[in-house]
Amino acid sequence: MTIVGRFEIEARQYLDVQGRALQTLPESAREPELLVSLYRQMVLARAFDQKMLALQRTGQLGTFASGLGKEAIDIGVTSAMRAEDSLLITYRETVAQLARGVSMLEILLYWGGDERGSNYAVPRTDFPVCITIASHCCHAVGAAYAMKLRRQPRVAVCMIGDGASSKGEFYEALNGAGTWQLPVVFVVTNNQWAISVPRKVQSAAQTLAQKAIAAGIPGIQVDGNDLVAVRQVALEAIERARAGGGATLIEAVSYRLADHTTADDASRYRDADEVAAAWQREPIGRLRNYLLGIEAWSKSDEEALLRRCADQVQEATQAYLDHPAPAPAQMFDQLYASLPAALAPQRRQALAKGTADAAGHAG
Ligand SMILES: Cc1ncc(C[n+]2csc(CCOP(=O)(O)OP(=O)(O)O)c2C)c(N)n1
Numbered sequence: 001m002t003i004v005g006r007f008e009i010e011a012r013q014y015l016d017v018q019g020r021a022l023q024t025l026p027e028s029a030r031e032p033e034l035l036v037s038l039y040r041q042m043v044l045a046r047a048f049d050q051k052m053l054a055l056q057r058t059g060q061l062g063t064f065a066s067g068l069g070k071e072a073i074d075i076g077v078t079s080a081m082r083a084e085d086s087l088l089i090t091y092r093e094t095v096a097q098l099a100r101g102v103s104m105l106e107i108l109l110y111w112g113g114d115e116r117g118s119n120y121a122v123p124r125t126d127f128p129v130c131i132t133i134a135s136h137c138c139h140a141v142g143a144a145y146a147m148k149l150r151r152q153p154r155v156a157v158c159m160i161g162d163g164a165s166s167k168g169e170f171y172e173a174l175n176g177a178g179t180w181q182l183p184v185v186f187v188v189t190n191n192q193w194a195i196s197v198p199r200k201v202q203s204a205a206q207t208l209a210q211k212a213i214a215a216g217i218p219g220i221q222v223d224g225n226d227l228v229a230v231r232q233v234a235l236e237a238i239e240r241a242r243a244g245g246g247a248t249l250i251e252a253v254s255y256r257l258a259d260h261t262t263a264d265d266a267s268r269y270r271d272a273d274e275v276a277a278a279w280q281r282e283p284i285g286r287l288r289n290y291l292l293g294i295e296a297w298s299k300s301d302e303e304a305l306l307r308r309c310a311d312q313v314q315e316a317t318q319a320y321l322d323h324p325a326p327a328p329a330q331m332f333d334q335l336y337a338s339l340p341a342a343l344a345p346q347r348r349q350a351l352a353k354g355t356a357d358a359a360g361h362a363g
Pocket of ligand 1: 131132133134162164165191193194256260
């Protein structure tokens with residue numbers, strides 16, 4: 001028998017569930033000030049996430065997909081990117097958006113049904129939220145192809161869920177990225193659930209990272225609740241892509257602590273013990289314990305941070321509630337540079353029927 005190939009998948013972790021270092025931390029995590037600033041971002045994002053849920057529950061926001069539990073993935077990945085790179089995301093990456101510079105007001109507008117929220121002032125090179133599962137994997141490959149053709153030292157970073165890694169577009173994108181050696185990094189958040197479908201019935205593969213092998217690109221698994229590990233793995237992949245080394249697939253293993261969206265009730269299909277166990281591994285407490293352990297953080301720092309986060313979130317919420325509602329024509333004008341002829345009558349009808357509601361989003 002001739003063996004024509006052998007493969008291994010590395011799993012990376014630096015902090016254990018109690019926040020203790022399992023091995024020497026990488027260079028990228030040696031500066032306590034940097035870790036503290038990333039920790040602050042994670043806490044702020046969680047406060048914002050909670051407010052979004054509260055606004056939805058009180059009828060002041062549309063459906064919302066919480067990012068509770070994946071803060072280390074979003075912050076770890078975006079902290080490894082440069083401003084000129086492009087981020088392509090799914091609906092679950094609000095934390096990543098915030099970290100890239102999208103404002104809370106823009107995010108609130110988007111989830112309030114106002115497309116002006118997708119026209120980010122910063123970052124101009126990032127793509128709007130993709131709701132269609134996995135289709136933006138192909139957009140990421142297209143963007144990365146353009147970056148390569150233009151000889152720009154830029155990278156496209158595409159974030160998806162474990163369920164999306166079952167879709168055809170995902171495999172097509174991986175195949176293209178490998179074949180054309182493109183500067184693109186795919187980050188699969190394995191949060192164990194695709195709405196009510198568990199990871200184990202989503203794929204027979206032992207890891208999702210190994211899906212990279214068939215595409216001829218490196219695949220690596222990382223503890224998605226370990227900020228240090230996610231950041232280091234993302235840095236390696238992004239810098240390799242920037243240097244012309246091609247694409248990578250990262251599987252970040254985590255757990256979706258919230259319902260799928262505000263339209264879901266996960267208690268109908270998910271075991272309470274499983275959720276309780278996942279809370280023991282969650283990313284924010286883990287990093288806080290590490291920072292407390294090296295005396296880079298204190299209880300009073302924590303209290304002050306929570307107060308500041310609450311104020312900042314409240315200020316953004318008020319700006320959102322006070323924001324004038326969009327004119328009816330906006331839903332047409334936002335989407336098309338030039339309106340398809342078939343939609344022109346609909347636009348006229350909408351204009352004739354509706355008048356701009358000056359009462360704002362709360363009304
Ligand atoms: C092409 C397409 N098919 C179906 C859906 C409906 N849908 C919305 S979310 C979802 C599950 C996605 O799970 P996963 O990729 O694991 O991401 P998660 O929501 O867990 O972050 C599905 C099937 C969709 N949005 N797009």
